[in-house]
Amino acid sequence: xxxxxxxxxxxxxxxxxxxxxxxxxxxxxxxxxxxxxxxxxxxxxxxxxxxxxxxxxxxxxxxxxxxxxxxxxxxxxxxxxxxxxxxxxxxxxxxxxxxxxxxxxxxxxxxxxxxxxxxxxxxxxxxxxxxxxxxxxxxxxxxxxxxxxxxxxxxxxxxxxxxxxxxxxxxxxxxxxxxxxxxxxxxxxxxxxxxxxxxxxxxxxxxxxxxxxxxxxxxxxxxxxxxxxxxxxxxxxxxxxxxxxxxxxxxxxxxxxxxxxxxxxxxxxxxxxxxxxxxxxxxxxxxxxxxxxxxxxxxxxxxxxxxxxxxxxxxxxxxxxxxxxxxxxxxxxxxxxxxxxxxxxxxxxxxxxxxxxxxxxxxxxxxxxxxx
Amino acid sequence: xxxxxxxxxxxxxxxxxxxxxxxxxxxxxxxxxxxxxxxxxxxxxxxxxxxxxxxxxxxxxxxxxxxxxxxxxxxxxxxxxxxxxxxxxxxxxxxxxxxxxxxxxxxxxxxxxxxxxxxxxxxxxxxxxxxxxxxxxxxxxxxxxxxxxxxxxxxxxxxxxxxxxxxxxxxxxxxxxxxxxxxxxxxxxxxxxxxxxxxxxxxxxxxxxxxxxxxxxxxxxxxxxxxxxxxxxxxxxxxxxxxxxxxxxxxxxxxxxxxxxxxxxxxxxxxxxxxxxxxxxxxxxxxxxxxxxxxx
Numbered sequence: 001x002x003x004x005x006x007x008x009x010x011x012x013x014x015x016x017x018x019x020x021x022x023x024x025x026x027x028x029x030x031x032x033x034x035x036x037x038x039x040x041x042x043x044x045x046x047x048x049x050x051x052x053x054x055x056x057x058x059x060x061x062x063x064x065x066x067x068x069x070x071x072x073x074x075x076x077x078x079x080x081x082x083x084x085x086x087x088x089x090x091x092x093x094x095x096x097x098x099x100x101x102x103x104x105x106x107x108x109x110x111x112x113x114x115x116x117x118x119x120x121x122x123x124x125x126x127x128x129x130x131x132x133x134x135x136x137x138x139x140x141x142x143x144x145x146x147x148x149x150x151x152x153x154x155x156x157x158x159x160x161x162x163x164x165x166x167x168x169x170x171x172x173x174x175x176x177x178x179x180x181x182x183x184x185x186x187x188x189x190x191x192x193x194x195x196x197x198x199x200x201x202x203x204x205x206x207x208x209x210x211x212x213x214x215x216x217x218x219x220x221x222x223x224x225x226x227x228x229x230x231x232x233x234x235x236x237x238x239x240x241x242x243x244x245x246x247x248x249x250x251x252x253x254x255x256x257x258x259x260x261x262x263x264x265x266x267x268x269x270x271x272x273x274x275x276x277x278x279x280x281x282x283x284x285x286x287x288x289x290x291x292x293x294x295x296x297x298x299x300x301x302x303x304x305x306x307x308x309x310x311x312x313x314x315x316x317x318x319x320x321x322x323x324x325x326x327x328x329x330x331x332x333x334x335x336x337x338x339x340x341x342x343x344x345x346x347x348x349x350x351x352x353x354x355x356x357x358x359x360x361x362x363x364x365x366x367x368x369x370x371x372x
Numbered sequence: 373x374x375x376x377x378x379x380x381x382x383x384x385x386x387x388x389x390x391x392x393x394x395x396x397x398x399x400x401x402x403x404x405x406x407x408x409x410x411x412x413x414x415x416x417x418x419x420x421x422x423x424x425x426x427x428x429x430x431x432x433x434x435x436x437x438x439x440x441x442x443x444x445x446x447x448x449x450x451x452x453x454x455x456x457x458x459x460x461x462x463x464x465x466x467x468x469x470x471x472x473x474x475x476x477x478x479x480x481x482x483x484x485x486x487x488x489x490x491x492x493x494x495x496x497x498x499x500x501x502x503x504x505x506x507x508x509x510x511x512x513x514x515x516x517x518x519x520x521x522x523x524x525x526x527x528x529x530x531x532x533x534x535x536x537x538x539x540x541x542x543x544x545x546x547x548x549x550x551x552x553x554x555x556x557x558x559x560x561x562x563x564x565x566x567x568x569x570x571x572x573x574x575x576x577x578x579x580x581x582x583x584x585x586x587x588x589x590x591x592x593x594x595x596x597x598x599x600x601x602x603x604x605x606x607x608x609x610x611x612x613x614x615x616x617x618x619x620x621x622x623x624x625x626x627x628x629x630x631x632x633x634x635x636x637x638x639x640x641x642x643x644x645x646x647x648x649x650x651x652x653x654x655x656x657x658x659x660x661x662x663x664x665x666x667x668x
Contacts, residue, residue, distance in 0.1 A: 038568055066571030077566035081584050081658035091570040124666030142570060 004030035005202045017179045019193030027202035028182045032150050036069045037061045066095045070139035074151035076131045078123040085119035091142030109141035129160035149181045190234050210234045238311035240350035241331045241340030247272045250279040254290035257282050277336045280304050308332045398527045413534030424476035432463050446652030458641040467638035474615030481601045485544040493552020514546040522611045536613025540604040547596035555589025556582050591654030598650050
């Protein structure tokens with residue numbers, strides 16, 4: 001017998017969405033079932049809050065599942081003979097909560113997933129997306145810290161899937177659960193995962209953030225796997241920006257600014273304060289006029305018309321501001337410190353690199369370039 | 373040399389006295405546990421008498437109304453009307469009294485068969501080893517011709533209601549066991565996993581998830597139990613079980629074609645009624661009702 005999962009070591013941090021990504025047969029479903037003891041691990045340890053569940057008695061495991069971990073299933077696994085409300089209350093009923101209390105909590109959970117008014121329907125009356133919301137509400141109602149989601153959105157059609165992903169992310173922002181999410185859909189993994197574990201043939205081949213996996217794939221398998229990912233939705237401004245090489249201090253005069261512009265053939269400059277925060281932009285026209293009038297500081301003639309983006313803005317969201325702005329995009333952090341700039345050319349070049357991520361294509365491109 | 377000649381003549385498998393073994397076994401049971409079987413037999417006779425007394429106590433038209441009301445509740449007005457017509461026809465054939473006796477036998481045999489077969493089916497569904505033992509036994513019970521049950525039953529319980537009822541129960545058990553096992557095994561694995569994942573203990577998964585979801589199949593098994601009970605109770609008329617079976621058997625032995633047809637027709641009416649009613653009970657299960665709501 002070949003083990004379904006071998007050599008898979010990882011830690012999930014509190015409050016993160018940890019995605020396990022792999023194709024069918026990679027052992028990811030087995031892996032998630034070992035986390036709550038549905039399948040026993042033949043060797044190794046699974047510890048939850050420091051307690052090793054592989055050494056627990058059946059009763060202890062049941063208690064752990066009731067209080068610490070709940071699960072959302074691929075095909076929803078709702079009980080057809082119970083109403084939506086009774087389904088959502090299932091975990092609480094097993095925990096032994098009184099009827100009134102558990103129905104109240106179940107109602108709240110259904111409200112969280114936007115299913116108010118559907119309490120008395122039966123699952124067969126609901127659409128797929130709504131059924132999985134009930135599945136999610138059932139897991140949320142149990143009020144466990146850990147949520148195991150086994151291909152939770154895989155059975156849904158793409159539009160609904162996207163909607164559910166958004167809902168999960170917004171719920172997560174509110175609730176801060178620790179989520180282990182299994183999927184075979186790389187885009188889903190990239191969208192949801194704070195960190196992603198790539199699985200192949202029962203082994204974890206790489207663990208990292210979406211960006212780490214895209215930019216530094218651990219091996220050819222991962223590289224091949226990620227080559228079709230829409231990188232513009234994963235890569236962020238911070239990974240494509242240039243260092244702000246040419247800036248001018250806010251204390252300098254217009255003549256210094258003009259000289260710097262001439263030197264570098266720029267028509268405008270970013271002006272920074274001493275602490276590195278962005279003060280504004282000085283254009284050549286404004287600088288020349290100020291110089292003619294004999295002004296000796298840039299303050300007062302700075303333009304605030306800067307297209308600023310955050311370092312975590314994904315590349316696909318940079319195109320629109322870049323197109324509208326004459327100047328390069330300024331990448332600012334929360335304190336308005338200028339981290340970098342993204343001229344249009346840089347953005348286009350980054351896009352070009354993204355498009356030729358395949359090593360073979362890249363080699364071809366180089367050859368062509370050499371011929372020219 | 374003589375052996376060789378024998379071989380040339382054609383060697384035969386020696387006679388294997390299985391029949392004698394069975395006889396010896398049944399005789400042994402009779403000699404040693406005779407009192408036990410007598411007690412069972414007495415218990416059966418008294419219970420069936422009690423049920424039959426209740427069914428025969430009101431005037432027939434009251435029973436028509438009871439049957440019709442039951443039909444109306446479980447299936448609707450068509451069966452209610454049909455049952456009044458059917459039972460009135462039966463009364464017109466002077467077959468209502470024996471039919472109530474037959475019904476008493478079917479109800480009692482059916483209840484016992486359900487009580488035995490459903491737990492056996494659950495056991496078989498939960499343990500592959502138990503299933504490995506139970507399945508061939510059920511195959512055996514189901515394929516033995518029904519008449520054959522009557523012989524040991526008569527030896528142990530002597531001619532009469534007891535023998536007929538025991539043979540009926542044994543004959544009716546297999547579909548109950550099979551359909552219960554099948555129903556529980558067919559419950560979606562993910563449902564059971566959902567129960568486990570929320571920390572439900574096995575007994576609660578069984579009562580709260582597996583049995584409710586298997587109910588349509590279990591009810592189909594109960595329907596089969598009732599139908600097989602009815603057919604066997606009629607056959608058991610040959611060994612002295614009272615009711616329609618005894619009347620049919622008497623008609624056969626006296627070659628009374630008309631009487632045989634009349635009582636046969638009564639059996640058919642009773643069979644249709646019982647079949648529709650037990651199918652109707654199946655539709656009361658929570659799963660069936662939920663699905664009905666969804667399609668409404």
